[in-house]
């Protein structure tokens with residue numbers, strides 16, 4: 001088990017620390033762990049994610065769910081933030097996503113263009129911004145360049161920067177795929193090297209080792225894999241993402257292993273809202289029981 005990071009150990013400026021303190025200690029369980037509700041799938045995947053449970057297509061429903069479920073924050077794009085966020089008077093912290101893309105073009109040269117600014121985030125009362133970085137994409141040079149502008153603005157304005165570190169591209173596919181241990185481990189390290197305050201990763205699949213460099217061809221358990229990912233992030237807090245719908249047992253195991261590895265929290269979307277309201281709240285309650293076991297003073 002890795003030691004859980006404290007806010008005081010993350011090299012944060014005063015503004016970033018104050019905002020992260022609000023997210024981690026004034027919302028959710030208030031124990032230093034985080035449960036975020038991401039709701040950018042309408043842009044990233046299109047309306048198909050809402051077919052299973054059409055109410056989930058309504059941003060007002062999702063923000064209410066974030067409140068009722070006691071989430072630490074909601075991650076949305078600028079359009080929904082402008083139109084819906086203040087209906088709820090900022091009762092749940094806002095993480096404004098600054099870039100995003102549709103899944104209509106292929107991922108061969110994945111790049112998530114920036115369409116909002118850190119100043120937008122300040123104007124909207126956000127407590128953090130989110131940036132998707134496609135680690136391994138042939139468009140890396142452009143990605144790093146636009147990321148640098150966001151990082152510098154976030155630094156200037158005291159705004160915590162959460163990097164969605166997503167391995168992508170043909171080279172990643174050859175080395176085990178985007179949720180292989182190799183790819184997720186590398187992505188966590190990249191976000192830390194590039195100055196993210198928080199990194200969001202997929203849960204690594206240690207069994208997807210084929211065709212990766214020999215150093216990685218080790219018989220890891222999933223716990224060993226997520227432990228190593230959290231270590232690779234160094235003084236960058238780690239959030240583990242949910243992914244597409246899976247059984248509750250699989251999700252709870254993922255949550256348990258992530259928190260035991262020293263992750264700060266979870267960012268689960270479709271597994272929360274692709275089900276009926278009562279079921280969503282029950283599911284969230286079980287996640288909160290897991291987080292409650294890992295307080296960070």
Ligand SMILES: O=C(CO)COP(=O)(O)O
Pocket residue numbers: 038039040041200241242243244267268269270271
């Ligand atoms: O952070 C996420 C999307 O931005 C994760 O969402 P899912 O849990 O639906 O995969």
